[in-house]
Every structure is written in C-alpha cells, then in structure tokens.
Amino acid sequence: xxxxxxxxxxxxxFEKIWNSHVVVERENEPSLIYIDRHLVHxxxxxxxxxxxxxxxxxxxxxxxxxxxxxHNVPTTDRSLPMIDETSSTQIKxxxxxxxxxxxxxxxxxxxNQGIVHVIGPQLGITLPGSTIVCxxxxxxxxxxFGAFAFGIGTSEVEHTLATQTLWLEKPKTFEILATGKRRNxxxxxxxxxxLSIIKKIGTDGGTGHVLEYRGDAISDLSMEQRMTICNMSIxxxxxxxxxxxxxxxxxxINNREYTPKNYEQLVNTWKDNLMSDTNxxxxxxxxxxxxxxxxxxxxxxxxxxxxDVTGTIPTPEEYGKSNEIQIESAKKALSYMDLEPETPIVExxxxxxxxxxxxxxxxxxxxxxxxxxxxxxxNPDVNAMIxxxxxxxxxxxxxxxxxxxxxxxxxxWRESGCSMCLGMNPDILKPGERCASTSNRNFEGRQGSGGRxxxxxxxxxxxxxxxxxxxxxxxxx
Numbered sequence: 001x002x003x004x005x006x007x008x009x010x011x012x013x014f015e016k017i018w019n020s021h022v023v024v025e026r027e028n029e030p031s032l033i034y035i036d037r038h039l040v041h042x043x044x045x046x047x048x049x050x051x052x053x054x055x056x057x058x059x060x061x062x063x064x065x066x067x068x069x070x071h072n073v074p075t076t077d078r079s080l081p082m083i084d085e086t087s088s089t090q091i092k093x094x095x096x097x098x099x100x101x102x103x104x105x106x107x108x109x110x111x112n113q114g115i116v117h118v119i120g121p122q123l124g125i126t127l128p129g130s131t132i133v134c135x136x137x138x139x140x141x142x143x144x145f146g147a148f149a150f151g152i153g154t155s156e157v158e159h160t161l162a163t164q165t166l167w168l169e170k171p172k173t174f175e176i177l178a179t180g181k182r183r184n185x186x187x188x189x190x191x192x193x194x195l196s197i198i199k200k201i202g203t204d205g206g207t208g209h210v211l212e213y214r215g216d217a218i219s220d221l222s223m224e225q226r227m228t229i230c231n232m233s234i235x236x237x238x239x240x241x242x243x244x245x246x247x248x249x250x251x252x253i254n255n256r257e258y259t260p261k262n263y264e265q266l267v268n269t270w271k272d273n274l275m276s277d278t279n280x281x282x283x284x285x286x287x288x289x290x291x292x293x294x295x296x297x298x299x300x301x302x303x304x305x306x307x308d309v310t311g312t313i314p315t316p317e318e319y320g321k322s323n324e325i326q327i328e329s330a331k332k333a334l335s336y337m338d339l340e341p342e343t344p345i346v347e348x349x350x351x352x353x354x355x356x357x358x359x360x361x362x363x364x365x366x367x368x369x370x371x372x373x374x375x376x377x378x379n380p381d382v383n384a385m386i387x388x389x390x391x392x393x394x395x396x397x398x399x400x401x402x403x404x405x406x407x408x409x410x411x412x413w414r415e416s417g418c419s420m421c422l423g424m425n426p427d428i429l430k431p432g433e434r435c436a437s438t439s440n441r442n443f444e445g446r447q448g449s450g451g452r453x454x455x456x457x458x459x460x461x462x463x464x465x466x467x468x469x470x471x472x473x474x475x476x477x
Contacts (some may be wrong), residue, residue, distance in 0.1 A: 004050055011246050012173045014210045017148045021131050030167040030296040036130035037117045038160050040067040040103065042094040043424070047157035059101045060164040067098050067123055067195040068106040069116045072425050075387050075414035078108060087425060101161075102197070103310055112257075114390020114416045117141040119357040121227065124256025128270045133160055137234045138440065139360050144226035144272045146245035151234070171239040172283040173321025174209035178217035180291035186368065187474040188293055190225035191360060191438070191457035194218070194232040195296040195306045201286055203304045206238030209284060212276065213243050216255070216289040223252040224364040231359045234438050235303040244275045284290040295343050297470055298442050298455040300333035304441075306455070310471045314340040336444055337452050338432075346470050348454070349381075352435040353465040354447070355458050356387030356414075357421040360438035365458040366397050370377055370405045372462035372476055378410040379468030385412040387419040387427070411465070422447045436464045 011019070020346040024032035033068070038061075045067075059065060072087035074080075082088040091108065093298060098105035106112045112119055117138055120126040128146035132139060137151035152166065160166055182188045199203075202406050209231045219227070233241030249266050253259055260266060270323060292309040300319075318341075320327030321427025334341065339348070354360070357371055366386065377457060378384045386406050388394035394416055397403055403413045421439040429435055438461050439446075442453040449452070456464065463473045 001237055008186065010277050010280050011092070011187045012280045012282060013146065013170070013212055013242055014173055015272060015280075016168060016273060017131065018170055019127055020129070021148075023026075024068045026360045027035035033131060033168050034082055035160050035164055036118075036127070037125060037132045038065045039120055039125075039132065039134035039139065040065060040094070041071055041116050041134070041136065042090040043071045044154050045097065045157055046090065046093050047154045048135075049101065051158040052101070052161060055202040057162045062102040064164065065103045065161065066106070066117055067094060067103050068113055068116050069094060069108050070113075071418045071422065073415075073417040074299070074425065075417045075427055078106065078415060078441070079274070081244070084426060090162070095369055098433055102389055103205070111391050111395070112390075114392065115358045115361065115418055116390035117227075118230065118362060118393065121145065121223070121252070122256065122390060124253055125258070127253065127266070128249060129274050133166065138231050140233045140238070141227050141358055142229040143233065143241040144223060144243050145249055145317060146243065146270070148242065150240040150242060169314070172209045173432065174206055174211045174238065174287040175282040175283065176211050176213045177287040178213060178215040179287065179289055180217055180218065180289040182217070182290050182293065184474050184477065185220075185284050186371075186420060186477045187459060188290075188295060189368075189457040189459065190221055191232075191263050191455075192229040192293055192296045192438045193288075193290055194229045194383060195298070195303065196293050197288055198232065198236050198295075198303045199285070199306050200288065201236055203235060203302050204237040205461065206233065206236035207323055208396045209238050211236065211238045212282070213241065213275070218243060219246065223365060224249055224362045228359055232303065235440060245270055280369075283285050295422045295457065295460050295473055296346075296370050296455075297460070299337065299339060299348075300330065301336055301347070301442055302440060303440070303455060305330070305333055309345050309460070309470060311345055313341050348470065349434065349469045350436045350454070350464055351433045352429060353378075353461050354381060354387070354420040354437045354439065355385070355461050356389070356419050357437075357439035358389065358418070359440045360458050361387060361389030361393065363393050363396050363426035365438070366393070366402050367400070369458040370402045370461040372473065373409045373411065374405050376466045378465045381468050382465050383412075384410070384465040385414055385420070385427075387414040388416045391414045409466075420447050423451070429453075436461045
C-alpha cells in the first residue's frame with residue numbers, strides 16, 4: 001500500500017492524464033485509451049467515414065465529435081463559386097458525412113467556422129485533463145490547456161469515430177524548463193521561444209515523448225502564447241506538448257459556448273489534480289533561459305534552421321558541427337532557399353508576408369501585428385495578407401478596427417482558414433517567392449512548389465512587410 005501511494009505521488013501531468021484514460025493496458029504493447037473529444041476536418045476524414053459505411057458502423061459518440069472546414073476553404077469572397085474541384089469535393093463530402101452521421105459541423109458560412117485548433121479552445125470544447133485527437137499533427141496546440149492532444153492518421157480517425165477509443169503506445173516524458181524573463185516581451189514572443197528550443201534540441205529531439213513546458217517563463221505567457229508553444233511541439237518530433245493549467249487557463253475557458261455547466265466543480269478538480277508532482281521523474285529534461293532570446297528567423301527547410309535576427313546565415317559546417325548528414329542537409333537547404341552563408345539576416349529581402357495559421361492567427365497575434373503596422377504602409381515590392389484563425393477572431397478584430405489598420409497599410413484582409421500555411425488551397429507561393437510566414441513549417445514546397453518560407457513571429461512578419469526585408473522588431477517597439 002505504501003509503495004502504491006509513493007507511485008501515485010510521483011506522477012507527471014501526462015502520466016496522470018494517461019492513467020485516467022486507460023481502458024485496456026498491455027505491457028510492452030499499445031494500450032487502449034479513451035478519447036474525450038474528436039475534432040474532424042475535410043482532408044483526413046473522407047476515407048474514415050467511408051470505412052464506417054462499408055462496415056455498417058455508426059459514430060460511437062457524435063456528441064463528442066466536432067467538425068469544421070479549414071484546410072481547403074477559400075479565404076477570399078465565399079459567395080463566389082469554388083474554382084478548385086478537389087477542395088469543393090472534399091468540403092461537400094464532409095458536409096454529407098456530418099449530416100449522415102449526426103455530427104456538428106461548423107460549415108463554410110458558420111459564424112464559428114475556423115481552423116480546427118483555433119475554434120476548439122475559443123468555443124470551450126478544449127478542456128484540461130482531457131484526451132483530444134484530430135487528423136492533423138498540430139492538434140498538440142490544445143496541450144496549452146493541460147490536455148493530451150495529438151494528431152492521428154486516417155485509419156485512427158475511423159477507429160475513434162467507431163469506438164471513441166484508440167490503441168496507442170505510451171510516450172515517454174520530456175521536461176522543457178523555461179526560466180528567466182524576456183527583456184522585451186512584445187518583440188520577443190512565444191514563437192521565438194519555441195523556435196529557440198527547437199534550434200537547441202533539434203527536429204527529432206522530442207521523438208517518442210510528450211513535452212511538458214514548465215517554469216516562470218511559461219507561466220508568464222498568455223493562453224494564446226502558450227498555444228503557439230504547444231502547436232510547434234510537433235516540429236521537435238514530439239507526440240504532443242503540455243502545459244499545466246492555472247488561473248489564466250480557467251479564466252480563458254469560463255463562459256465559452258461549450259463550457260460545461262458544472263464548470264466551477266471541474267475547476268476545483270483540475271486545480272487538485274492537473275500538475276506534475278514536485279518529485280515527479282521525467283525521462284528527459286532540457287533547460288532554457290529566455291532572458292537573452294532574440295527574435296528568430298528561419299533560413300533553411302526545417303524549423304531547427306533558425307538564427308537570431310541580429311545574426312547571419314551559418315555555414316553548413318557551423319550548422320552541422322561535424323555531423324556530415326547535417327552539413328549536407330544545410331547545403332541542400334541553402335541551395336533551395338537561394339541563400340549564401342554569412343549573409344546578415346536583416347539583408348534578406350522578401351516578396352510575401354503571411355500572418356495566419358493555427359500557430360499565430362488568434363486575436364492577440366493580430367493586435368500585436370497591428371501595433372507595428374499602424375500608420376505605415378507595406379513595401380511596394382511586398383504582397384502581404386492577414387488571415388484570421390476563425391470567423392470569431394475576424395469579427396472581434398473588426399470590432400476593434402484592426403481590419404482598417406491593416407487595409408490602410410495595404411495588407412489583404414481575408415476570411416478564416418488554413419490558407420497559405422500548407423499550399424493546399426489557392427493561397428500559395430509562386431516558385432522562387434520568398435515569404436515571411438507566421439506558420440509552423442518551412443519544408444520544401446510547404447507553401448507552394450518552389451516557394452521559400454521563413455518562419456517568424458507576427459510582429460516580425462508585420463515589420464518585415466513594411467521594410468521589405470527582415471528587421472529587428474525590437475527597434476520598432
């Protein structure tokens with residue numbers, strides 16, 4: 001009994017969530033985990049629903065399943081016919097599937113439509129201590145609320161629809177301890193923190209692990225900023241990212257459309273249970289001091305290839321540190337990006353600016369960008385666009401007059417959706433175009449075939465749009 005008590009008192013946050021959701025546990029084999037919420041979009045779900053039909057199955061818990069249209073949805077005038085036939089087909093297919101199986105859908109004209117990882121939190125669908133899945137890797141965004149949230153494949157989407165459970169190998173735990181205080185909390189953002197972490201641990205540093213972000217530097221962040229951190233956990237190779245809920249979390253969730261009626265009772269439970277125990281043991285640990293972090297700019301083709309804005313592009317040898325694979329990777333990346341080593345970051349010109357995506361398209365992101373843009377004009381050589389993460393974000397921004405600030409500066413003000421993040425809709429880069437992007441991935445062709453993506457924060461993107469090249473946004477704030 002005493003041994004069992006000690007075990008209970010030494011659990012990490014992830015272990016607590018996992019253990020409370022185990023249906024069937026098998027040693028050295030995947031365990032069957034109960035899923036609290038299943039989020040669905042138009043790209044990864046068609047085959048899953050077809051599988052249900054072929055096997056004459058129903059959705060086990062349609063009341064715990066929420067769908068939206070985000071990946072392929074146009075961000076221009078939605079009263080016009082859709083040009084892309086594949087996108088149109090996928091959207092119509094999801095509409096039919098949701099109708100046939102009794103699933104709530106936030107469709108193309110719904111006031112709650114938006115990127116799935118944006119609308120989940122803002123509607124109160126995302127709750128601390130829950131398990132959340134979606135056919136999209138950046139489901140980890142919702143780990144900012146103390147939820148074990150992760151992406152799944154199409155076959156797993158079908159399994160979750162049919163059973164509300166999922167077979168899963170238990171990940172290991174990885175503590176990311178962020179200490180210190182940012183010297184300029186406006187210009188040095190959570191995007192810069194997570195890019196700095198990935199730069200240090202690598203794109204495979206979190207493989208097989210759930211990252212739990214801890215420390216004063218994390219507690220200091222708003223919920224929107226925490227979502228950015230957890231969103232990009234996937235870029236470190238991890239299964240998911242987690243941040244223990246606190247008063248900021250509880251205040252954010254309160255009085256949302258889908259917030260449970262017994263909210264206050266749940267908060268008391270969350271406060272008592274949803275934190276790693278003081279003496280909990282993590283499988284891995286990494287510490288970063290955020291005091292000296294600068295605004296970050298990616299220069300290569302993965303999110304670990306980043307430099308300080310005051311720095312230069314490294315030589316392949318500097319980047320690779322005697323690792324021949326990494327050296328060759330850097331050479332290939334520089335060739336694709338058409339960049340020369342030792343070029344100052346601030347001398348890199350840009351053609352496009354994209355402020356949007358599930359990483360950085362929330363109201364706070366747009367407010368910060370507007371602070372930079374107000375009273376200025378986009379460089380004539382740059383095409384810049386703002387794509388809110390949801391219709392709710394869009395309407396709230398318009399109430400604050402942010403749309404006017406952006407449009408007066410010659411930014412395009414769009415409808416909500418994934419947009420240019422992934423090159424799966426009309427919002428794509430032309431071959432050779434160079435983009436300052438607030439999204440999460442900079443792989444070859446990610447934003448369009450031959451397109452060159454530089455990952456930055458919203459304030460960095462906004463300032464770069466005005467200047468026509470990268471700048472140290474600390475000098476603008």
